[in-house]
Every structure is written in structure tokens, then in C-alpha cells.
Amino acid sequence: MSLLLDEIAIATARLAEAGVESPRTDAELIAARLHGVARSELHLVPDSDFDPRFWDDIARRQAREPLQHITGIAYFRYLELAVGPGVFVPRQETEVMTGWAIEQLAAMDVAEPLVADLGTGSGAIALSIAQEVPRAQVHAVEADPLARQWAERNIASVAAASPHTAGRVRLHAGDFGTALAGLEGHFDLVVSNPPYIPVGAWVPPEVGEYDPATALWGGGKDGLDAVRVVEQTARLLLRPGGLLAVEHGAQQGAAVYWVFAEENGWRETRNRTDLAGRDRFVTAVWPGA
Numbered sequence: 001m002s003l004l005l006d007e008i009a010i011a012t013a014r015l016a017e018a019g020v021e022s023p024r025t026d027a028e029l030i031a032a033r034l035h036g037v038a039r040s041e042l043h044l045v046p047d048s049d050f051d052p053r054f055w056d057d058i059a060r061r062q063a064r065e066p067l068q069h070i071t072g073i074a075y076f077r078y079l080e081l082a083v084g085p086g087v088f089v090p091r092q093e094t095e096v097m098t099g100w101a102i103e104q105l106a107a108m109d110v111a112e113p114l115v116a117d118l119g120t121g122s123g124a125i126a127l128s129i130a131q132e133v134p135r136a137q138v139h140a141v142e143a144d145p146l147a148r149q150w151a152e153r154n155i156a157s158v159a160a161a162s163p164h165t166a167g168r169v170r171l172h173a174g175d176f177g178t179a180l181a182g183l184e185g186h187f188d189l190v191v192s193n194p195p196y197i198p199v200g201a202w203v204p205p206e207v208g209e210y211d212p213a214t215a216l217w218g219g220g221k222d223g224l225d226a227v228r229v230v231e232q233t234a235r236l237l238l239r240p241g242g243l244l245a246v247e248h249g250a251q252q253g254a255a256v257y258w259v260f261a262e263e264n265g266w267r268e269t270r271n272r273t274d275l276a277g278r279d280r281f282v283t284a285v286w287p288g289a
């Protein structure tokens with residue numbers, strides 16, 4: 001066994017004891033990032049190259065700092081996004097909703113589908129759609145200036161590799177309830193992962209202490225005030241027949257379904273699940289006013 005693999009085994013035990021959910025994966029990813037190798041190549045790192053800063057990073061993870069803040073990277077679909085203090089770390093659950101949106105856009109008989117991403121954070125959803133739907137134009141809205149800086153950075157780094165992709169994402173500063181005024185009735189699809197956690201609900205330290213508060217707490221007794229703003233906004237932005245996808249917490253499927261119910265003018269409202277089979281997002285069609 002190599003020195004690095006020995007150290008990873010010790011680190012795994014320490015992370016497990018600290019309550020980290022995936023201790024071995026995290027220890028390996030920290031080591032791989034630090035040593036500039038793939039996870040599958042960790043055994044190839046010579047003992048003489050072991051970087052003692054590994055233990056500084058493990059201590060941060062033991063203190064429940066998110067893995068992505070330590071490595072500086074969040075993987076989202078085909079993207080490697082820069083993340084850190086001030087921006088919400090994109091989640092796997094959101095990849096599923098984004099995939100649904102991408103499939104719908106790809107199947108749409110529209111030359112250049114127009115998409116709104118309400119509350120873009122790192123730019124994860126907007127950039128994925130631009131990357132995977134080569135003709136889509138995406139308007140990404142973000143109110144939080146710090147989060148917006150991360151989105152700008154990610155758009156710039158995608159632009160360096162693919163100007164055509166990044167050039168189809170336009171970042172708007174401001175509240176998603178108003179920032180796209182003037183574009184009403186033009187959008188083919190509105191997608192949003194808004195804040196939706198009810199105030200007072202328990203969240204793990206990685207979330208409560210590191211994700212920005214504006215990304216988490218949705219407002220209202222049920223945490224769904226921001227979802228209601230998305231509903232009001234989407235009905236204005238969508239063209240007749242336009243599509244909506246909004247993420248929510250695993251326990252909120254029924255409540256969010258009713259926000260987009262037929263009584264409110266929506267059609268074909270569906271609860272959809274994440275990879276773990278939990279209710280995770282609602283989709284609906286806006287038939288027009």
C-alpha cells in the first residue's frame with residue numbers, strides 16, 4: 001500500500017466519526033484534487049510526493065465544511081463549476097430536473113427556444129441548458145451579488161472553452177419576480193430551483209453554515225413563498241403552451257402541486273421524482289391567459 005492510500009484510510013475513519021455521509025469518497029476526492037490525479041490513479045502517487053496539506057483539507061471536512069468548498073469544484077451534468085463562500089453548491093437532485101428541461105427543449109419545434117432560470121446561483125442550470133441545447137437562449141436571474149460573481153466566473157470559464165455556449169446565457173441582476181420585465185409572453189420554458197426550506201427546519205451543517213441564507217429559506221409557514229413568486233412570474237413570462245419546472249423539498253410535492261393546479265390556470269401538472277425516487281420537482285404547462 002502507498003503512503004497516500006494509508007493516509008486516506010485514516011482520514012476516512014476520521015470523517016466517518018465526524019458524521020460525514022460519504023467519508024471514503026470525500027477523502028479520495030480531496031487527495032485526488034490536491035495531488036492533481038484522477039481518483040483511479042491515487043495508488044500511483046509516489047510516497048515522496050505526499051502533500052501534507054491533505055490533513056489541513058481533511059480537518060476542514062471534519063469540521064463539516066462542504067467538500068465542494070474545499071476542492072473549489074462542483075460537478076453538475078457535463079460541467080465543472082467553480083463554487084465557494086457566497087454561492088449555493090449545485091446538487092445532484094437538480095441535475096434530474098435540468099435533464100427534464102433539456103429533453104423538453106430538444107423535442108420542441110422552436111428554432112431558438114427561450115429559457116428563464118430563476119435564481120441561477122452558480123449558473124448550473126442555465127449553463128447546462130446552453131451547453132446541451134445548442135440553440136437555446138437562456139436568461140439567468142440572480143438577486144444575490146456574491147452568487148452572481150460566481151455565476152459570472154463560471155460563464156467566463158465556459159466562454160473560454162466554448163464562446164458559443166456561454167454567449168447564449170445572459171445574466172440579469174435583480175429579483176426574479178421583476179428582472180425579466182419586458183419579456184413577458186416570450187419564454188418557451190421557465191425553470192427554477194428557488195429557496196424552499198421552511199424557516200426553523202433542520203439542515204446539516206454543510207448546508208446551514210455554508211450555503212447562503214438567500215438560497216435556502218423560502219419564506220412563509222411552509223417555505224413556499226418563493227415558489228409562489230415563481231408561479232406568478234412564470235405565468236407572465238411563458239408563451240401559451242410554455243413549460244414550467246420547479247424544484248422543491250422531498251416533503252413538499254403535494255403542496256407545490258397545488259400551487260400549479262388547474263384552479264390556478266395550469267395544465268398537465270405533474271409531480272416528478274429524483275434519482276432516489278423522492279418527489280423533487282413539479283412540471284406544468286401554461287396554456288395562456
Ligand SMILES: C[S@@+](CC[C@H](N)C(=O)[O-])C[C@H]1O[C@@H](n2cnc3c(N)ncnc32)[C@H](O)[C@@H]1O
Nearest residue numbers: 088090119120121142143144175176193214215
Ligand atoms: C437553491 S439556490 C439554486 C441555485 C442554482 N439554480 C442551483 O440549482 O444550484 C436559489 C438561488 O436563488 C437565488 N434567489 C433567491 N431568491 C431570489 C429572488 N427573489 N430573486 C432572484 N434570485 C433569488 C438565491 O440567491 C440562490 O442563488
